[in-house]
Each structure stands twice: as structure tokens, then as C-alpha cells.
Amino acid sequence: MPKKLDLTENLEKYIIDHSEALTDVQKEIIQYNISLGDQQRLQISVSQAQFLQTLIKISNIKKILEIGSFTGFSALSMALALPSDGLLISLDKSTEFSLKAQSFYEKANERKIKQIIKPAIESLKELKDSSQKFDLIFIDADKENYLNYYETSLELINKNGLIVIDNVLWHGEVADNSKNDKFTNIIRKFNTHIKKDNRIVKNITPIGDGITICIKK
Numbered sequence: 001m002p003k004k005l006d007l008t009e010n011l012e013k014y015i016i017d018h019s020e021a022l023t024d025v026q027k028e029i030i031q032y033n034i035s036l037g038d039q040q041r042l043q044i045s046v047s048q049a050q051f052l053q054t055l056i057k058i059s060n061i062k063k064i065l066e067i068g069s070f071t072g073f074s075a076l077s078m079a080l081a082l083p084s085d086g087l088l089i090s091l092d093k094s095t096e097f098s099l100k101a102q103s104f105y106e107k108a109n110e111r112k113i114k115q116i117i118k119p120a121i122e123s124l125k126e127l128k129d130s131s132q133k134f135d136l137i138f139i140d141a142d143k144e145n146y147l148n149y150y151e152t153s154l155e156l157i158n159k160n161g162l163i164v165i166d167n168v169l170w171h172g173e174v175a176d177n178s179k180n181d182k183f184t185n186i187i188r189k190f191n192t193h194i195k196k197d198n199r200i201v202k203n204i205t206p207i208g209d210g211i212t213i214c215i216k217k
């Protein structure tokens with residue numbers, strides 16, 4: 001077996017530097033998030049954003065639903081990869097984060113993003129009631145509702161569409177038997193649910209905090 005790569009911070013930086021360059025507004029959001037201190041960890045990593053952009057382009061994705069937008073880094077990154085007639089609906093319950101995100105979308109002149117500000121469970125029910133369908137759903141909000149979000153996403157996703165879920169490796173703690181806190185167990189239970197689900201084809205990719213990509217059969 002080939003030797004495994006140790007993905008050091010230096011190597012991660014090298015990967016980012018040699019992948020698709022960030023736009024000025026993407027860089028500005030990152031700087032803004034850093035200024036928030038501890039909350040910066042809510043944002044997906046740059047390599048995850050670059051990976052999502054590649055996924056969107058190779059899969060010819062046109063309609064995206066994001067659950068959990070924070071200050072807009074992941075939404076803007078994904079919207080930039082969409083064709084000009086694409087649409088991204090972004091859900092977040094926080095007015096403060098959503099207004100900040102909106103200011104970045106305006107700065108980037110990005111008009112493909114529509115925001116809905118309320119608890120995601122309510123928005124998802126409305127999207128279901130209006131028979132909306134998506135090509136990609138990105139789940140990155142409160143972990144307690146991951147199973148709910150996933151099950152509803154299965155009803156909202158097109159055949160062969162992608163459901164992508166963030167934080168599935170939970171800083172590596174999912175594979176550490178000495179960790180038994182609430183959130184590690186929530187993610188473990190979620191990962192087991194996905195493993196057993198025959199309605200999808202799945203793959204866990206170890207970028208950022210780990211993402212699962214599910215393809216709806």
C-alpha cells in the first residue's frame with residue numbers, strides 16, 4: 001500500500017495556493033471571519049470551497065440549497081461556480097449573519113443567491129410544500145438536526161443529485177473511542193445512518209472537517 005500523506009498545515013496551504021484562486025470578496029469574507037475570533041471556525045475551509053466548486057462544475061449543477069450560511073463564504077464560493085442561470089437558496093436563522101452575508105454578495109455583484117432567514121426546519125417544509133427540487137444540497141448547520149436535514153434533503157434532491165454534509169469527521173474524534181461527548185455521538189449516529197442507507201451512494205472525503213458526498217440513486 002502506498003504511504004499515506006500527512007496533511008500538514010503547510011501542505012494544506014500549498015494545495016490552496018495551487019488550486020483555483022480566490023476572488024477579492026472571498027478573501028474579504030475570510031478576513032472578516034478571522035476578525036470574529038472563535039466564530040471563524042464556523043466557516044468551511046478554503047480547500048473545501050475549492051472542492052465544492054469543482055463538484056458543481058463537473059456535475060453541471062444548476063440549483064443548490066445550502067443549510068447554514070453564516071457570513072456567506074460557502075454560499076458565495078458555490079454561487080461563483082454556478083452557470084449564469086443557476087440559483088442558490090441559502091438558509092440561516094441568524095439575521096445578523098445573513099445581513100453580513102448579503103453585504104458580501106452585493107459587493108461581489110452575485111445575484112444568484114436567495115436568502116431565507118428563519119429556522120431551517122421551517123424553510124425546508126416550505127420548500128417541500130412548493131415541490132422545489134435541487135441538484136446539490138449542502139448541509140452545514142446545527143448538528144442536532146443533521147438527521148432531519150438529511151431526510152428532508154432526500155425528498156428535495158433530484159435523482160443523481162448530491163447531498164454534501166460537512167463536519168462528518170468531527171476533528172477526527174468519531175474514530176477515537178475515548179471520546180463520548182454529545183456532539184461526537186451525534187455525528188457517529190449520523191454517519192452510521194448514512195452507511196446503512198441504500199437510497200444513496202456515499203463517500204467520505206477527508207478535507208476540512210470531513211465531508212460526506214451522497215449521490216441519490
Ligand SMILES: C[S@@+](CC[C@H](N)C(=O)[O-])C[C@H]1O[C@@H](n2cnc3c(N)ncnc32)[C@H](O)[C@@H]1O
Pocket residue numbers: 042043044067068069070071072073074075091092093094097118119120121140141142145
Ligand atoms: C457552521 S455555520 C455555517 C458555515 C457556512 N457554511 C460557511 O462555510 O461559512 C452554521 C450556521 O448555521 C446556522 N444555524 C444554526 N442552527 C440553525 C437552524 N436551526 N436553522 C437555520 N440555521 C441555523 C448558524 O446561524 C450558522 O450561521
